Amino acid sequence: xxxxxxxxxxxxxxxxxxxxxxxxxxxxxxxxxxxxxxxxxxxxxxxxxxxxxxxxxxxxxxxxxxxxxxxxxxxxxxxxxxxxxxxxxxxxxxxxxxxxxxxxxxxxxxxxxxxxxxxxxxxxxxxxxxxxxxxxxxxxxxxxxxxxxxxxxxxxxxxxxxxxxxxxxxxxxxxxxxxxxxxxxxxxxxxxxxxxxxxxxxxxxxxxxxxxxxxxxxxxxxxxxxxxxxxxxxxxxxxxxxxxxxxxxxxxxxxxxxxxxxxxxxxxxxxxxxxxxxxxxxxxxxxxxxxxxxxxxxxxxxxxxxxxxxxxxxxxxxxxxxxxxxxxxxxxxxxxxxxxxxxxxxxxxxxxxxxxxxxxxxxxxxxxxxxxxxxxxxxxxxxxxxxxxxxxxxxxxxxxxxxxxxxxxxxxxxxxxxxxxxxxxxxxxxxxxxxxxxxxxxxxxxxxxxxxxxxxxxxxxxxxxxxxxxxxxxxxxxxxxxxxxxxxxxxxxxxxxxxxxxxxxxxxxxxxxxxxxxxxxxxxxxxxxxxxxxxxxxxxxxxxxxxxxxxxxxxxxxxxxxxxxxxxxxxxxxxxxxxxxxxxxxxxxxxxxxxxxxxxxxxxxx
Amino acid sequence: xxxxxxxxxxxxxxxxxxxxxxxxxxxxxxxxxxxxxxxxxxxxxxxxxxxxxxxxxxxxxxxxxxxxxxxxxxxxxxxxxxxxxxxxxxxxxxxxxxxxxxxxxxxxxxxxxxxxxxxxxxxxxxxxxxxxxxxxxxxxxxxxxxxxxxxxxxxxxxxxxxxxxxxxxxxxxxxxxxxxxxxxxxxxxxxxxxxxxxxxxxxxxxxxxxxxxxxxxxxxxxxxxxxxxxxxxxxxxxxxxxxxxxxxxxxxxxxxxxxxxxxxxxxxxxxxxxxxxxxxxxxxxxxx
Numbered sequence: 001x002x003x004x005x006x007x008x009x010x011x012x013x014x015x016x017x018x019x020x021x022x023x024x025x026x027x028x029x030x031x032x033x034x035x036x037x038x039x040x041x042x043x044x045x046x047x048x049x050x051x052x053x054x055x056x057x058x059x060x061x062x063x064x065x066x067x068x069x070x071x072x073x074x075x076x077x078x079x080x081x082x083x084x085x086x087x088x089x090x091x092x093x094x095x096x097x098x099x100x101x102x103x104x105x106x107x108x109x110x111x112x113x114x115x116x117x118x119x120x121x122x123x124x125x126x127x128x129x130x131x132x133x134x135x136x137x138x139x140x141x142x143x144x145x146x147x148x149x150x151x152x153x154x155x156x157x158x159x160x161x162x163x164x165x166x167x168x169x170x171x172x173x174x175x176x177x178x179x180x181x182x183x184x185x186x187x188x189x190x191x192x193x194x195x196x197x198x199x200x201x202x203x204x205x206x207x208x209x210x211x212x213x214x215x216x217x218x219x220x221x222x223x224x225x226x227x228x229x230x231x232x233x234x235x236x237x238x239x240x241x242x243x244x245x246x247x248x249x250x251x252x253x254x255x256x257x258x259x260x261x262x263x264x265x266x267x268x269x270x271x272x273x274x275x276x277x278x279x280x281x282x283x284x285x286x287x288x289x290x291x292x293x294x295x296x297x298x299x300x301x302x303x304x305x306x307x308x309x310x311x312x313x314x315x316x317x318x319x320x321x322x323x324x325x326x327x328x329x330x331x332x333x334x335x336x337x338x339x340x341x342x343x344x345x346x347x348x349x350x351x352x353x354x355x356x357x358x359x360x361x362x363x364x365x366x367x368x369x370x371x372x373x374x375x376x377x378x379x380x381x382x383x384x385x386x387x388x389x390x391x392x393x394x395x396x397x398x399x400x401x402x403x404x405x406x407x408x409x410x411x412x413x414x415x416x417x418x419x420x421x422x423x424x425x426x427x428x429x430x431x432x433x434x435x436x437x438x439x440x441x442x443x444x445x446x447x448x449x450x451x452x453x454x455x456x457x458x459x460x461x462x463x464x465x466x467x468x469x470x471x472x473x474x475x476x477x478x479x480x481x482x483x484x485x486x487x488x489x490x491x492x493x494x495x496x497x498x499x500x501x502x503x504x505x506x507x508x509x510x511x512x513x514x515x516x517x518x519x520x521x522x523x524x525x526x527x528x529x530x531x532x533x534x535x536x537x538x539x540x541x542x543x544x545x546x547x548x549x550x551x552x553x554x555x556x557x558x559x560x561x562x563x564x565x566x567x568x569x570x571x572x573x574x575x576x577x578x579x580x581x582x583x584x585x586x587x588x589x590x591x592x593x594x595x596x597x598x599x600x601x602x603x604x605x606x
Numbered sequence: 607x608x609x610x611x612x613x614x615x616x617x618x619x620x621x622x623x624x625x626x627x628x629x630x631x632x633x634x635x636x637x638x639x640x641x642x643x644x645x646x647x648x649x650x651x652x653x654x655x656x657x658x659x660x661x662x663x664x665x666x667x668x669x670x671x672x673x674x675x676x677x678x679x680x681x682x683x684x685x686x687x688x689x690x691x692x693x694x695x696x697x698x699x700x701x702x703x704x705x706x707x708x709x710x711x712x713x714x715x716x717x718x719x720x721x722x723x724x725x726x727x728x729x730x731x732x733x734x735x736x737x738x739x740x741x742x743x744x745x746x747x748x749x750x751x752x753x754x755x756x757x758x759x760x761x762x763x764x765x766x767x768x769x770x771x772x773x774x775x776x777x778x779x780x781x782x783x784x785x786x787x788x789x790x791x792x793x794x795x796x797x798x799x800x801x802x803x804x805x806x807x808x809x810x811x812x813x814x815x816x817x818x819x820x821x822x823x824x825x826x827x828x829x830x831x832x833x834x835x836x837x838x839x840x841x842x843x844x845x846x847x848x849x850x851x852x853x854x855x856x857x858x859x860x861x862x863x864x865x866x867x868x869x870x871x872x873x874x875x876x877x878x879x880x881x882x883x884x885x886x887x888x889x890x891x892x893x894x
Contacts, residue, residue, distance in 0.1 A: 131609060131610075134626070202631070206634070215611070240633060245638070245640070247641075252832060259821045261822055261828035261832075263829070278822070279823060281824060282649065286649070290645070
């Protein structure tokens with residue numbers, strides 16, 4: 001069938017089945033996985049922007065401590081009061097709040113909801129040929145919990161005492177003692193917000209796994225699933241099993257904050273020179289163990305969906321099958337399993353003992369093997385392809401080396417002897433931002449450019465996309481590369497003045513002038529990185545209404561099932577029963593009519 | 607649009623959607639309670655000698671409550687079996703017992719909580735002499751009940767003494783303390799049984815710390831209340847679901863009986879999990 005008549009025909013059927021639902025049911029309390037995916041996407045992108053703006057204020061304070069923030073300084077003073085933002089200067093307290101919330105927002109409210117919930121919700125049911133998620137109403141509840149959690153987190157900026165200020169890791173006893181003057185302090189809001197976010201991701205995870213197990217279309221066997229679905233499947237297991245211990249920890253810290261228990265408060269705790277009136281007997285290490293039991297699998301929650309997106313786009317734009325599909329799948333499983341037994345490599349300097357350190361150092365080195373296998377497969381997939389350099393592909397091609405840098409710089413942190421020097425320095429910041437920012441976020445951008453035509457029926461502008469890409473790539477590196485040097489020179493993270501306290505002039509122990517001066521360069525680069533996102537934001541909204549209309553349901557000539565639906569897919573997705581006849585990446589099959597053979601294409605009878 | 611496998615099982619998995627969902631959910635619940643049990647172990651192993659309370663919970667009542675929950679587990683299965691035999695009246699009868707057991711459990715738990723909130727430990731600045739069983743001992747840590755202006759108050763703490771400007775209060779010390787071994791405690795309780803309470807007067811100025819048996823008393827009561835309250839919330843949630851299916855949700859039995867049976871089965875699976883958690887909680891918190 002020719003594409004236009006196909007589309008027209010489908011449009012007709014779509015209208016015939018049009019269900020009369022009000023605006024609220026359709027866009028706010030929707031149970032359709034696609035609408036929920038878009039809801040997640042919009043909310044997460046807004047939080048991504050908020051997280052960036054918080055960081056921009058912090059970067060100013062790091063480069064120019066004590067100077068008022070230009071443009072927004074007055075606004076900050078109005079919003080947060082003159083005790084923490086007098087004259088538009090970020091006070092150390094407010095800096096701490098911004099730091100803690102930057103991490104929390106980026107991880108739990110921006111990247112994970114975008115990578116897992118938004119892309120997963122929209123794409124997974126389409127790719128496996130399902131009509132919807134297995135539990136549509138649970139799906140809606142999941143988004144509502146997430147939204148509520150976001151509101152609680154956001155509201156905490158404006159309560160007396162301000163938002164949580166003990167880092168995104170919320171280590172006890174600091175987290176309990178940071179705001180003793182206020183009973184319902186920022187930390188309490190943080191914990192309640194986290195419980196809501198955890199509930200949301202548990203509901204989502206159950207739904208994803210059940211959907212993938214139960215609702216695969218006929219013929220969609222496990223090994224015919226696109227790698228993106230595998231990545232989401234493993235991610236869902238990580239969320240399902242790693243988040244509950246943090247929920248338990250959150251409940252216990254909430255008890256510490258509100259009911260005066262001492263789960264994480266040691267005996268003989270002294271704060272500001274006075275013994276604290278608590279029973280004691282608790283263990284600060286316990287919090288760290290429970291936190292990182294989530295925290296490390298969370299790293300793979302951040303990266304696996306990104307790898308899934310990358311695999312899809314590489315196969316599509318090299319016009320050849322992914323090299324080592326099975327290795328990718330098995331590696332994803334190996335990562336999923338191993339990620340549960342590496343958590344204490346975040347805790348080498350806590351004094352938990354050399355034997356335990358050795359164990360976790362070993363498992364950490366082992367988990368780098370499947371990660372390298374995945375990256376290698378993706379690299380080799382490029383070999384011999386006639387690559388189409390469109391915007392999604394550019395972001396994906398940048399993802400590969402950027403994630404490579406992020407991953408390899410993690411090795412010195414995984415060895416406990418080198419970690420002793422690098423722990424809590426800017427080196428760590430540079431390392432994990434290379435993984436998440438030019439890594440995951442680039443893959444997410446690629447995903448947005450790639451699936452945008454399926455969602456809206458229009459392409460995003462290529463020229464603006466390329467400007468967005470090249471500027472982002474340059475400034476990302478200018479932001480994070482100098483931080484490696486700063487960290488190796490011993491500059492600690494979480495200092496509102498960027499280490500000015502430790503400045504040295506004549507070669508004494510301390511931070512040399514060049515290292516401190518890099519703060520200014522990084523801040524400028526961060527500013528330009530922000531500007532580089534303007535073409536994207538404009539492109540995104542402009543293209544919804546004015547982008548080039550797609551001429552077929554499959555504008556990228558892709559093989560996977562989401563492109564076999566009408567554009568945009570109606571409620572219920574497929575207009576006729578869908579059957580998978582082949583693997584996910586049958587590109588350039590010798591003898592085939594086109595250079596792509598969709599999964600739903602039946603075998604020719606001989 | 608109809609989502610497949612909401613009623614009948616998928617061929618290759620042999621399961622309907624909700625059953626996959628509930629098992630996955632229970633897996634996450636195992637991790638939730640698992641983390642709390644692990645915390646219990648770590649806190650207990652790391653406790654300073656003589657600071658981990660034991661023998662303070664009411665074992666007969668706890669045992670009775672365990673029996674109540676196990677009964678409900680049996681009736682949940684029987685009701686599901688009755689439904690499979692298409693005997694709706696019998697299903698309702700058994701499930702009514704389940705709900706009654708759930709409420710009974712929560713009622714007994716509430717009573718236990720109340721008892722704890724009015725039971726105290728006081729840490730004194732200087733040791734005094736009290737009777738433990740048939741022996742006189744010197745101690746600076748007493749368990750017992752407060753009597754103040756003719757009432758037995760709950761939830762008092764060190765801060766309450768200052769806030770209410772209490773100069774002194776009457777204290778009925780227990781004839782035992784958890785620093786004793788289990789055998790000594792049992793002996794002291796037996797020796798003092800039936801004898802009238804000796805009441806002593808304690809000056810607030812002599813009190814180093816005062817705490818009812820509330821979460822703030824110690825990490826033991828902290829984890830006890832956290833675990834049992836979280837479990838009680840699960841009991842409440844499970845009971846609400848079962849009650850909903852028993853009452854207003856039963857309409858589905860007329861329209862989609864197979865789907866209704868699935869719902870009852872899924873709620874039953876959750877109920878068994880809640881019972882199982884208690885089977886671990888009871889020995890860990892009451893007996894060990």
